Amino acid sequence: MKKMLVWFLVFLIPSLIISASNSEITKEITRILAHQRSSWNKGDLESFMSHYWQSDSFTFQSGDQRLEGWESLRLRYKKNYAGEEMGNLGFTDLDIKVLSRNIVLVLGRWEVQAKKSLKGGLFTLVFQRKAEGWRIIHDHTSSGSD
Numbered sequence: 001m002k003k004m005l006v007w008f009l010v011f012l013i014p015s016l017i018i019s020a021s022n023s024e025i026t027k028e029i030t031r032i033l034a035h036q037r038s039s040w041n042k043g044d045l046e047s048f049m050s051h052y053w054q055s056d057s058f059t060f061q062s063g064d065q066r067l068e069g070w071e072s073l074r075l076r077y078k079k080n081y082a083g084e085e086m087g088n089l090g091f092t093d094l095d096i097k098v099l100s101r102n103i104v105l106v107l108g109r110w111e112v113q114a115k116k117s118l119k120g121g122l123f124t125l126v127f128q129r130k131a132e133g134w135r136i137i138h139d140h141t142s143s144g145s146d
Contacts, residue, residue, distance in 0.1 A: 022098040029096050029104050029127060032134060040089040040112075045081075049074050053128070053135040061140045073139070087114030102129040110141065119143055 032051050039047035052058060052070055060067040060076070067073055081087075095107040104127040111120035121143035128137045 021101060025098050025101070025104060026096045028134060029106060030094075032127075033091055033094070033106070037089050037091060040086060043083075043086050045074070045077055045086070049077070051134065051136055052139070053130065053137045055137075057137075059138045061138075062142060081112070085114050085117070087112045087117075103127070104134070 036048050036051060039045075039050075049070070052073060054070045056069040058068070058070045058073065060073045067076060090111045090113075091108050092111070093107075093109045097105040097107070099105055106123075106125040106127065108123055108125075109120065110123050111118065121141060123142070124138075124140040125136050126138040127134050129135075
């Protein structure tokens, strides 16, 4: 009986620790996404972009286009969502998958309601824990027109 209890504890305690850690990571990623949505809806692109990895190694894909570098994505957003075209951003169907204590995969749907248009689609984000905190290192976003 003692052996069974020891084996039970050997496997149970680490799984409880991992589960608690995953829950904290999920909460942090959810908070980041809420911050991004809020920043976008205030028209604050710089704040929205603050959770993307500011590196030339960052990648973004949409349709048949691949961008490399944080600045390339910032310029794309400025071009496609200037002024009133930023509209209101929403996320739905979020599925946050903690792959390790330093890597998270997020699947979801996005929608931007602007004055004259409604855009939306799917997205996949890869977050990595960096020295400065969680950062999106890859973003694959599709729209209804891709």
